[in-house]
């Protein structure tokens with residue numbers, strides 16, 4: 001039978017095996033059972049001191065994360081942001097919005113983005129022309145399906161075409177859907193009428 005060993009912490013007697021006692025310096029059994037060792041470690045990591053230490057270790061391991069937080073805090077305190085492209089410091093308004101970015105603004109300023117857009121307009125146009133040419137059948141089919149099924153994206157594009165807005169409200173989509181449906185019924189009737197006067 002396996003001999004028993006008394007844990008110095010909880011005082012319970014448990015079999016002197018690796019299942020119940022961890023090793024110390026890789027050679028002999030620890031005086032405290034595994035459960036007590038685990039509990040001590042857990043308590044420590046939940047204590048203020050342990051939390052602080054864990055934070056310190058995290059900061060050492062991830063210096064970039066610390067830099068990011070510092071940068072974000074400085075930005076929100078001053079209301080200014082540094083453009084990563086031109087390097088100029090500008091107020092938040094000079095950057096386009098991006099929900100996930102630091103302080104909700106993009107890293108590159110509006111001027112730099114506009115400049116990039118202008119400089120690359122030809123290559124972008126060429127790309128979209130080539131893409132359209134290569135995928136014409138697929139796109140046409142999709143458009144026909146969207147139009148026949150009155151999909152939300154199709155209706156949105158129709159609304160955007162007639163009035164120039166970016167965010168189309170949901171109820172407007174519903175109204176437009178009814179509108180298009182009525183129009184289609186009217187057109188169908190017009191087509192039928194000449195045949196049966």
Ligand SMILES: [Zn+2]
Pocket residue numbers: 007008009010011012032033034035036
């Ligand atoms: Zn114990």
Ligand SMILES: [Zn+2]
Pocket residue numbers: 083084085086087088108109110111112
């Ligand atoms: Zn810039």
